Amino acid sequence: MAVTKVVMPKLSEAMESGKVIKWLKKEGDRIQGGDIVAEVETDKADVEMEAFGAGVLRKILVPAGETAPIGTLIGVIAEPGDDIAALLASAPAGAGAASAVAPASRSATVTPSAPPASVMRPAAVTSAPAAAVAGVVQGQGGRVKASPLAKKIAAQTGVDLRLVQGSGPGGRIIRRDVEAAGSSAAPAAMPAAVAGAEFEDIPLSPIRAAIARRMPLSKAPVPHFYVTSEVAMDRGWELREQLNALEGQPKISVNDLVIRACALALMTHPGVNASLQGDAIRVFHRAHIGIAVALEDGLITPVLRDCHAKPLARIAVESRDLAERARNRKLRVQELSGATFSISNLGMFDVTEFSAIINPPEGAILAVGSVRRVPVVDDTGLGVGRRMALTISCDHRVMDGAMGARFLQDVKRLLEEPLRLLV
């Protein structure tokens, strides 16, 4: 009598609901422990769901395309002889319950005082894009006809089969269709604008919705203060060019220098590497740095772990890998949470300086501007130098201005004497 409940998993701190992208097993399929049974779209990434027990997938309660709050029973795995009637009866009324309830409960909106995880706030935000995407399919009730191989390739390459036109018999999607779609991975998902219309409503993508929900939870309750400093990047720039001229060495970016400098400075200023936890301040002994990566429809902050213990070259390799996989939506869940500090760099957009919003429960975030060539005056007179502005946003409940300033001063010193980054 081993009945295994399949529930909508909580895959990140911020996750409140998830959408079943598709079931990889169908009712009646035999499941081995560890089999991938479904794919779930969360705020930040598409994630494969493993079965934690063996048996037959007896019932699917939340079909592909629908959204359910975390913890919702979405399927049942049991042996054919097992009685699952009671379990099914205890499930929320019907599969569509989550999205059906959504519009009503949404009116309560988000109240900052409410602890996010305990409030059942189902589906509201994500149900809109779900409906919009469904509209792209040629109105065939959500069932996508695709060959098993096409499905496998789609799952591996992240192609959304609902957006693929099948060329097989009866419109079946076959391998060549998925491969063609994968190679031209087009942003065709947005509804086309009507010519001449004054505006269009673009439904929030799940990632946009997550940002919309999360940012007020930061900016309003977290008292931000900002400290800005200008760093002379002449020597850092020169060092980087020398390092990048070395054959067989990974390419180092300015951001990699900043990550390394912050990691070292966080070790000497643990008060900045800290988080408010109710009535205590939790000071972290390891520097897990979140690196903001811009995407088409939002931004995502994969976490580079243990930066304090990693040499510059390793930071360069790993941060590039994280950024690439972030853009391809291939991040693993554990790479999306657990940062103790974050860095947001808009240098590539020719930005003088800016300030960032803290990503709770972290205590601070560093905003990095462009490295600009500017006139500078030194002992010998007027010359041309490279300068970069750093602005740290700090949670005033965790630290004070002086603490933030001292941290920033150290980061500046490390970048201006960049050999320190190598030792």
Added chain:
Amino acid sequence: MSVMTYREALNLALREEMRRDPRVFVIGEEVGLYEGAYKVTQGLLKEFGAQRVVDTPIAESGFTGVGIGAAMVGLRPVVEMMTFNFALLALDQIVNSAAKMHYMSGGQFNVPIVIRGPGGPAAQLAAQHSQSMETYFYHVPGLKVVRPTTPMDAKGLLKASIRDDNPVIFIESETLYSVKGEVPDDPEFLIPLGKAVVRREGTDITVIAYMGMMYRAMEAAEELEKEGISVELVDPRTLRPMDTETIINSVRKTHRVVIVEAGAGFAGMGSEISAFVTEQAFDDLDAPVERVTGANAPMPYARNLEKLKTPSKDKILAAIRRVCNMNGG
């Protein structure tokens, strides 16, 4: 390596095994003085004498039973069915005695017998003499079932069958007896039972066939090569035990499958192959498995109807194009 007919290859296999092992003997209708209805036992009486080449009355159940008894006490009989259609008369001996004796005696007796002869659709032999007989046997646990497509296979598989300690149903074909091919001269040349062979390498589709259908599939494959479809041809050679591994590996490569069989299809070899391909390689399939089979009817005598009943090259071509989505659909 010598070039010889399929018939000569079988004859050579029998001759070599009878020379090698005095326990091997041949028994059946017209196998001695007449030298076999299809001349497979030609010259054996002269070389080995009447004690080892035994002519029998027209009594399939009786001489098959004699063979099974002889095998149980240590001989290695090769029982010839003049055609396999007549083996139905010996079905009880084959299914209930030969196949089950080892099991029911708790391993005290094994039955190293080979029952061989031609079977399968032939040319204008009509309903009762032109049918796929392997279906009656490969369902039975305890039997091995062999269908050799080429002269080389005929020799190597017959010799391996004679040396096997289990009952082997070895079904040849009237229409292949005169096919010529290279055959190794080595008297120790054996082809292990249960091993399929890839007769032609390809990348777009796996076509599984044996006996006459393999020759037809080969023609189809060569024609399709010109259209840019690369066909891999797999011949199971032994139907039971089936070499699923070779077939699955091919499916994993090509992702598409067509099975060609001469029989009437329902519960045929294609059904079985299709089932295990779907079970073991479902996620590798890009199209449903398709079967090209004989029509669901007794074999007509009339030549034009016989042609309609049998899988033709055109039907094979159409199926392959369909599975490869080359029909614009």
